[in-house]
Amino acid sequence: MQKPLAEFIGTFTLVLFGCGAAVLAGADIGLTGISFAFGLALIGMAYGIGPVSGCHINPAVTLGAVAAGRMTIGDAIPYMVAQVAGAIAGAAVLLMIASGKADYSLATNGLGQNGWGEGYLGEYNMMAALLFEIVATFLFMVVILGATGANAPAAWGGLAIGLALVVIHLVGINVTGVSVNPARSIGPALFAGGTALAQLWLFIVAPIIGAVAAGILFRTGLLDGEA
Template sequence: MHTPPLASRLGAEAIGTFWLVLGGCGSAVFAALFLNSEGTQMGIGFLGVALAFGLSVLTGIYAFGHISGGHFNPAVTIGLAMGRRFEWKDVVPYILVQVVGGLIAGAVIYFVASGKTGFEAAGNMAANGFGDNSPGGYTLMTAAVIEIVLTAIFLYVILGSTDGRAPKGFAGISIGLTLTLIHLISIPVTNTSVNPARSTAVAFFNGDGAPGQLWLFWLAPIIGALIAGATYRFISAEPRPDISGEVRD
C-alpha cells in the first residue's frame, strides 16, 4: 500500500487533532452547561461531552486515517511505535503537528468563548487537572492511575481494531466508542485527557493552575501507551506486527 508523503500525513494529523480538540473541548466549553432565558438547563452535560469526543475521533479517523493513520494524539503515536506499527523516526514530527493543531483549536475556542459577555477563561476552558483542579477533587495519585489505565485500554483497542485479522471497516467506530466510554468514566476525575495534545491545547488558555499540572497529562498517557504497545503482541499472539502509519480498516 502506498504511503503518503510525510508532509501530507503531518497536515492530516494537524487538522485531525484540531477537529478533535474543537469538537471535544469546544462542546465542553460552549454546550456542557447552558441555561435558556427561563433558566432551564439545556446543556449536553457529561454524556454529551463524552459523545462529542468520541464522534470527533471517529469522524477524524474516517476522514484522515487513510492519509496519516488518524492518531491525533501523541500517546497513540508513541504507543503504535512501541507496538511496531509506526516508524520511530516519524514520532517527533507527528507529535509536533498534533500539539500545534490542538493549540490552534484551543485558540479558536478561547476566541469564540470570549465573545460571550462575562466569560472568564480561568477554570472554564475544559482543562485537565487533579486536586483542586479535578472536577471531583480527586488526588494526584488517583488521577495518574486512571490516566495510565484508560490510555492503555485505548491503545489496546486501537491496536486490536487495526490488527490485520480484525473485521474490516469498523476500526473508527470501535475507537470512537471507546473514547466516549473513557470520558464517561473519567470526566469527574481529571476531565479526561488520555491525550497530551488535547491537554496542552487548552491548559495555557485556562490558566488557574492547569499549566503547572500539565506534566501529568503528558507523563501518564505516555506510560499507559508504552505499556499497551509493549504488551499487545504477547496478548494477541501477533507474530510479526506490521510497521504502518495507517489505521487499517
C-alpha cells in the same frame, strides 16, 4: 507533508469540538453529551483522515504505535509536532469563539483543561488521577491496536475506537476531565495557565506510560493484533 497535515487537522478537530462541547454547551448537554462529542469527533476524523495518516491525533497513541513496532520514531516525530500544534490551534480558536459571549471568563469558565484536586470537578487526588490516566490510556491503546490489526474488520475500526473514547469519558470526566492524550491537554493548558499548566506534567507522562505499555504487549506477542 500529507500525514502531519492530516494529524494537525484531526487534533484541531478533537480539541475544538471535544473541549468546545464542555465550554460552549456543557450546561445543556451534560457529561454524557461531552463524552459523545469527544468520541464522535474521533470517529469522524478516523474515517476522514484515517486513510491518510492512520488518525492517531494523539502523541501517546503515536508512541504506542512505535512501541508496538508499527511505526519508526523518525516517522513519529512529525506526527507529534503536528498533533501538539493542532491542539494549540484548536484551543486558540475555541478561546476566540468563547470570548464572543459577554459573560465568558477564561479564569472562571476555563477552556476544557484537565486537572485534579480541590476545586476541580470531582476533586479526586493526584494518585487517583495518575492511575486513571495510565489505565484508561492503556485500555484505549489496546482497543486501537486490536481494532487496526491485520485480522480486524477495517471498516469498523474507527467506530470501535471512538466508542472506546466515549466510555472512557463517561467514567473519567469527573476524575481528570479525561486526557488520555498529551496534545489534547497541552492546547487548553497553555491558554488557561495557572493550575492547569502546573498539573500538565501528569497528562503528558501518564498517557505515554499507558500507551507504551500496551504497545509493548502487542510487540512481544502477549497481545498480538497481527496474529
